[in-house]
Amino acid sequence: MRAAARTKPPGPPRRRAPGAQPVAESKPAKARPPVTLLLKSLRSFKFRLAGGPPLAPTPKAFKSYAETCASILRLCSADAASSSSNPSTFSPSTLPLVVLSVHAHALVSGLAADGSVASHLLTAYAAFARAADRDRAFLDCVSSGAASSFSYDFMVREYVKAGDIASARRLFDGMPERSVVSYTTMVDALMKRGAVRDAVELYRQCPLCSVPFFTAMIAGFVLNEQYKDALGVFHEMLSCGVNPNEITLVSVIKACIGAGEFDLAMSIVGLAMKSNLFEKNLGLRNSLITLYLRKGEPGAARRMFDEMEMRDVVSWTALLDVYAELGDLEGARQVLDTMPERNEVSWGTLIARHEQKGNAKEAVSLYIQMLADGCRPNISCFSSVLGACASLQDLSSGASIHAQTLKMAFSSNVFVSSALIVMYCKCKQLPDAQRIFNSLPRKNTVCWNSLISGYSYNAKMVEAEKLFTKLPARNAASWNSIISGYAQNRQFVDALKSFHAMLASGHTPGEITFSSVLLACANLCSLENGKMAHAKIIKLGVEESVFVGTALSDMYAKSGDLDSSKRVFYEMPKRNDVAWTAMIQGLAENGFAEEFILLFEDMISAGITPNEHTFLAILFACSHRGLLEHAMHYFKMMQACGISPKAKHYTCMVDVLARAGRLAEAEDLLLSLESKSEANSWAALLSACNIYRNKEIGERAAKRLQELDKDNTAGYVLLSNMYASCGKWKDAAEMRILMKGINLKKDGGCSWVQTRGQYQAFFSWETKHPLLLDVYEMLDLLTWELTA
Known part of the structure; x- marks a missing residue:
C-alpha cells in the first residue's frame, strides 16, 4: 500500500476546451506587440544585437530587458506554425534567425542565466523543430544554473514526444529534483511502451x-x-x-x-x-454505451445513443460495436458507411470484430479498404489484421503489413511485435519470429508468451521450455502457454506437472488452463486428477463456462464415468454445438448407440445446428457400431445441411462400408474422390480386407496407402497380417523383410501406471527405463508365483 501522507498540490489552472469561446473579462484583452516593436525596445536600451559591449543597465532595466527578450522568444514560438507573422518585417522563414540572434545576444549579455529567457529559448527551438539547438540551449541552462524545474520537465516531454524513451529516462534519473509533471510524463510513456514494471516502480517512488x-x-x-x-x-x-x-x-x-x-x-x-x-462530458456518455454493451444489454446501449443530443466519432464507433456484439456484422458495416466521420478506431473496431468472429478474410479486406479510405492504422488495427493473417496462415499479406509497421515506426511496439511473432509462428517461419523477438529493446510478458506459444504450435517443446525457464516474470497467460503447448503436443504428463507447479506458484488458473488440464486427464484416463481439477473449478466459480463444462463432460466420458459426464452436460446453463458434439462422441465411444442417436435428435429439436464436427462424431459412432443404414442417412443429411464432406467424413463412410463387408463399394467410393482421399481411408479398407481375407482389394489398398504415405507402417503390417491370415506365410515374411530393408519400424505399444501422483510409462521391448531391472525382477517373481 502507498503511504497516505501524500500532499495534495494546488489544483491545475482552468483550461479552455479546444474550440470553446474564451470567457469574457471585465477588461478588454490587449493586442500582443509584434516582434519588430519588441526588437525596437531592445535597441532603446542601447544594446546591440550584433555584438559589442553592452551598457550597464540598472537592475530594474535589466529585468525589463530580460522580459522583453522572453516576449520575443514567446512570440516567435507562437508564430512558428502560422503562415505569416504579425507585421511584416519578419517572415516565417526568418523567425528562426531571430531566435538564434536573441540566443547569441543572451549569451553575450548574460541574459542566458535568466530562468525565463532560458525556458523560452527551449520552447522556441522546439517550436521550429531545431532539436540540436534545443539540446545545446538546455546544456547551457544546466551549466549556467538557469535550468528550472520547467526546463527539465519540458526536455523530458520533448524526448518522449520524439520516441526517445531512453534519453528521457536518463534525463529523468539525473534531475536534481523531480516534479509530479515529469513523473506523469515518464509513467505515461512507459505504459504506452508496455514497460509496466518500470512504470509501477516509478509510481511507487513518487512522493507527490x-x-x-x-x-x-x-x-x-x-x-x-x-x-x-x-x-x-x-x-x-x-x-x-x-x-x-x-x-x-x-x-x-x-x-x-x-x-x-x-x-x-x-x-x-x-x-x-x-x-x-x-451531462457535459461526451466521453463519459460514450463509455456508458460500451458499458451497457458489455453488460449484455445492447438495447440499452442503443437507447443511450439515440438519446444523445451530441455525438462524435467515438459515439458512432460504440454504436457500430453494438451491432457487432449482436453478431450483425452487416449492420455494423452499414453503420460505418453512414458515419458522418470515420477514423482508424472505427475501422479498427470492425476489423477486430471480424477477426474475433473468425471472418479472417473479411478482416484483411476491411484493412485494405481502410487504407484506401485514407485512414492511418493504429496499434489496435495492426494487432487485429495480423491476427487475421495468422488465422489464414497468409504469409504474403502478413509480411506486407510487417513492412507497413516498419514504415510507420510501430514495429517496436510490444503489442504489434507480439502479433507479428504469432503471425510468423502460425506461418511456420520461426526464425523470423525469433528475430523480431530478439530485436525488441524491451520485452514484456506478452512477447515472451507469444513466442512460447509459437514454439509450442510448431511442436518445438524443448525450445518452448527453455524460453519459459528464462521468462523474467510469469503470469497466468505464461502458464497457459506452456500447459496448452504440452497438451497440444500430447505430452499430457508434463501438462499436469506444469499445472501443479502453476498452483504452487500462486497463480490462478482460468478457463483456458482447465481446458488443457482436462484434455490431459481425458487422454490419460486419469479420473482422480480430473475430479481434483473439477473441485478446483467449482472453488473458483468457473463451472458455468461452456468451454470448461464441455471439457469436463468430455473428460468424464473418456474416463468411462458416463453418469458424471451426463450430469455435467445437463447442468450446464448454456450448451453450444461443441458441447452437444462432445457428449454425442462420449456416448458413442462408450458403446451407447441408441442414446447418442436420441441425443442427436434432441440437439436438432433444441434448435442447435450441427456442424461438420458433429456429423463426424455421428459417422464415427455409426462406423464403430456397424450402423450402416444410420451412417448413410446422416451422411445424406450432412450434405442437405450444406456441409461439404471432408476427408475424415469419407474415411468414416469407407470404414462403415468395409466393416459391413461391402469392400467393393468402399473401394469405389475412394476411387470416385481420389483427390479427397487420405491415408487413413485406405488403411481402414485394408484392415477390413484383412478381416474378410480379400487379397485382391487388400493389395490394391496397400499399394495406394504406400503411395500416399510411404513412411506409414500400417500398410505393411496390415498386408503382412492379411497374408498370414490367408496362409501365405512367405508373402507375410517378405513384407516384414521389406519393412526392415527401408528402416521402417512399427510403433511400439505403450502403457502407464500412476503411483503416488507419478506416472510411469512402459513401452514394448523397453530398454531405457531407469527402473528396468526392478520391473523385470518383479515380472519374474509374478511369473514364478503364477506357475508355482
Whole structure:
C-alpha cells in the first residue's frame, strides 16, 4: 500500500476546451506587440544585437530587458506554425534567425542565466523543430544554473514526444529534483511502451500526487489490460483525497468493463452524475454505451445513443460495436458507411470484430479498404489484421503489413511485435519470429508468451521450455502457454506437472488452463486428477463456462464415468454445438448407440445446428457400431445441411462400408474422390480386407496407402497380417523383410501406471527405463508365483 501522507498540490489552472469561446473579462484583452516593436525596445536600451559591449543597465532595466527578450522568444514560438507573422518585417522563414540572434545576444549579455529567457529559448527551438539547438540551449541552462524545474520537465516531454524513451529516462534519473509533471510524463510513456514494471516502480517512488499522475497510471494499466491493477490505483487515488476528473472516470469505467465489475462501473457513472460531469462530458456518455454493451444489454446501449443530443466519432464507433456484439456484422458495416466521420478506431473496431468472429478474410479486406479510405492504422488495427493473417496462415499479406509497421515506426511496439511473432509462428517461419523477438529493446510478458506459444504450435517443446525457464516474470497467460503447448503436443504428463507447479506458484488458473488440464486427464484416463481439477473449478466459480463444462463432460466420458459426464452436460446453463458434439462422441465411444442417436435428435429439436464436427462424431459412432443404414442417412443429411464432406467424413463412410463387408463399394467410393482421399481411408479398407481375407482389394489398398504415405507402417503390417491370415506365410515374411530393408519400424505399444501422483510409462521391448531391472525382477517373481 502507498503511504497516505501524500500532499495534495494546488489544483491545475482552468483550461479552455479546444474550440470553446474564451470567457469574457471585465477588461478588454490587449493586442500582443509584434516582434519588430519588441526588437525596437531592445535597441532603446542601447544594446546591440550584433555584438559589442553592452551598457550597464540598472537592475530594474535589466529585468525589463530580460522580459522583453522572453516576449520575443514567446512570440516567435507562437508564430512558428502560422503562415505569416504579425507585421511584416519578419517572415516565417526568418523567425528562426531571430531566435538564434536573441540566443547569441543572451549569451553575450548574460541574459542566458535568466530562468525565463532560458525556458523560452527551449520552447522556441522546439517550436521550429531545431532539436540540436534545443539540446545545446538546455546544456547551457544546466551549466549556467538557469535550468528550472520547467526546463527539465519540458526536455523530458520533448524526448518522449520524439520516441526517445531512453534519453528521457536518463534525463529523468539525473534531475536534481523531480516534479509530479515529469513523473506523469515518464509513467505515461512507459505504459504506452508496455514497460509496466518500470512504470509501477516509478509510481511507487513518487512522493507527490496529482489528478494527471493517477490518471496516467490508471489509463496505462487499462492499455495493458491489467484492469484490476487500474482499479487498485483508483482506490488509492480516492484514499489520498484526490478527486478524479472526467478523463480519469472514463479510464476507470473501461477498467471496470475489462474486469467484469459492472456494478462498480454503474457506481462510477453515479459518481460522475453527482459531480455534474456526466451531462457535459461526451466521453463519459460514450463509455456508458460500451458499458451497457458489455453488460449484455445492447438495447440499452442503443437507447443511450439515440438519446444523445451530441455525438462524435467515438459515439458512432460504440454504436457500430453494438451491432457487432449482436453478431450483425452487416449492420455494423452499414453503420460505418453512414458515419458522418470515420477514423482508424472505427475501422479498427470492425476489423477486430471480424477477426474475433473468425471472418479472417473479411478482416484483411476491411484493412485494405481502410487504407484506401485514407485512414492511418493504429496499434489496435495492426494487432487485429495480423491476427487475421495468422488465422489464414497468409504469409504474403502478413509480411506486407510487417513492412507497413516498419514504415510507420510501430514495429517496436510490444503489442504489434507480439502479433507479428504469432503471425510468423502460425506461418511456420520461426526464425523470423525469433528475430523480431530478439530485436525488441524491451520485452514484456506478452512477447515472451507469444513466442512460447509459437514454439509450442510448431511442436518445438524443448525450445518452448527453455524460453519459459528464462521468462523474467510469469503470469497466468505464461502458464497457459506452456500447459496448452504440452497438451497440444500430447505430452499430457508434463501438462499436469506444469499445472501443479502453476498452483504452487500462486497463480490462478482460468478457463483456458482447465481446458488443457482436462484434455490431459481425458487422454490419460486419469479420473482422480480430473475430479481434483473439477473441485478446483467449482472453488473458483468457473463451472458455468461452456468451454470448461464441455471439457469436463468430455473428460468424464473418456474416463468411462458416463453418469458424471451426463450430469455435467445437463447442468450446464448454456450448451453450444461443441458441447452437444462432445457428449454425442462420449456416448458413442462408450458403446451407447441408441442414446447418442436420441441425443442427436434432441440437439436438432433444441434448435442447435450441427456442424461438420458433429456429423463426424455421428459417422464415427455409426462406423464403430456397424450402423450402416444410420451412417448413410446422416451422411445424406450432412450434405442437405450444406456441409461439404471432408476427408475424415469419407474415411468414416469407407470404414462403415468395409466393416459391413461391402469392400467393393468402399473401394469405389475412394476411387470416385481420389483427390479427397487420405491415408487413413485406405488403411481402414485394408484392415477390413484383412478381416474378410480379400487379397485382391487388400493389395490394391496397400499399394495406394504406400503411395500416399510411404513412411506409414500400417500398410505393411496390415498386408503382412492379411497374408498370414490367408496362409501365405512367405508373402507375410517378405513384407516384414521389406519393412526392415527401408528402416521402417512399427510403433511400439505403450502403457502407464500412476503411483503416488507419478506416472510411469512402459513401452514394448523397453530398454531405457531407469527402473528396468526392478520391473523385470518383479515380472519374474509374478511369473514364478503364477506357475508355482
